[in-house]
Amino acid sequence: MKAMYYEAFEQAPEIRTLPDPTPAEDGVVIAVGASGLCRSDWHGWMGHDPDISLPHVPGHELAGRVVATGRGVMRFKVGDRVTVPFVSGCGHCSECHSGNQQVCPNQFQPGFTHWGSFAEYVAIDYADTNLVHLPDTIEDATAASLGCRFATSFRAVADHARTGPGEWIAVHGCGGVGLSAIMIATALGANAIGIDISEEKLAFARECGAVATVNASGVADVAEAVREITKGGAHVSIDALGHPVTCFNSIKNLRRRGRHVQVGLMLAEHATPQIPMAQVISNELEIYGSHGMQAWRYDAMLSMLSAGKIAPQKLIGRRISLEEAVPALMALDKAEGTGISVITRFS
Structure with a gap:
């Protein structure tokens, strides 16, 4: 062969x-x-x-x-x-x-x-x-x-995060995983926000159902931008890229009792990212990994x-x-x- x-x-x-x-x-x-x-x-x-x-x-x-x-x-x-x-x-x-x-x-x-x-x-x-x-x-x-990508996103959005109609979901990274998550969340009736540094990918995210987008390179604080759009923070947030910055922002932009799902791989020098643990504790946030x-x-x-x-x-x-x-x-x-x-x- x-x-x-x-x-x-x-x-x-x-x-x-x-x-x-x-x-x-x-x-x-x-x-x-x-x-x-x-x-x-x-x-x-x-x-x-x-x-x-x-x-x-x-x-x-x-x-x-x-x-x-x-x-x-x-x-x-x-x-x-x-x-x-x-x-x-x-x-x-x-x-x-x-x-x-x-x-x-x-x-x-x-x-x-x-x-x-x-x-x-x-x-x-x-x-x-x-x-x-x-x-x-x-x-x-x-x-x-x-x-x-799609199956992992499906389990992350539907099973781990229990994403429901009317909820806000922030998706950090609009590659294959992120676009899949946006499409699935939209099908479940949620309001998806696509976050990336590429305007081309953000435009594609809107085609896949995102109701709002954030260019991370054009705002001072991604988490605050999400809080402003959602009027208090996302119910669900997905790190679809796998980077210390996107992981941190994904947790940081959650509202109280929000759910973060880590889908993007965190390997090599990215394996131990910083986590806003004080917020996790005080706001009773849920953090999940999703592996297939x-x-x-x-x-x-x-x-x-x-x-x-x-x-x-x-x-x-x-x-x-x-x-x-x-x-x-x-x-x-x-x-x-x-x-x-x-x-x-x-x-």
Whole structure:
């Protein structure tokens, strides 16, 4: 198979011909139809993720068709169109038994713990626990875009933050995660505020449903700007970027008993951000981390998509080839342009 491959962190990946994968007894092999590029892939390539062993094939947002199954797989067969959460549970531990596969201590992560989907084929373990059947009405590129950013945002906004109609939600960072959160919050009846330093991204945030935007580079105090718009602070706030400044502002701009959800990864030198703990205590704020979404929760998201309440396909900016994905991966920290890039050509 053709795949993106690197043998050292921070060195340019190459397109190599590698052996085709074979399924584990409880796993499948998927012919990849589409795979999204995510900032998490960049973190992995930089060496920020301790789960990656070299050499490596990245890629964790995927959709495609099952081409081989292990003997123990019962719920899926060759020919099924599927996607998979980027955090997959083992199906046997106490966390998986409680329905929380996203924090499984034995988790399988394509593109991190195992070789990923920037390839013609990818092997996925624990298939019965983690694969999600795709309806024919959802194309591969749209389904792939759900796998990390959109699904994580869905769980953050709907499950962790319990965002309700009429509430104010501030979204810090209007990349793929932030735009997803704005779209989902709007579908739930909330009033979303997009916050970024790019006017182009803020304009796109308004197209996705934001009722107000804040250019963080043009105001003296982002938290105060949000308080002014909301007349007291946001009920919910999401750090969709993963930076000490956006994390701090996201907590700081909450009203009393507000809920902050950290979605953007905080790795390397950003791993220990400053938190306004006095405000957290006195205002009884809630702080959550959000790390993916379980396969069993995909039905709710797919139902909203089929009903036209959310349109993740609008967030796809570029459809690119596997070769074009090499420079695109290395530039993911630049956060230029709007929308997300999806690999749709592999041969």
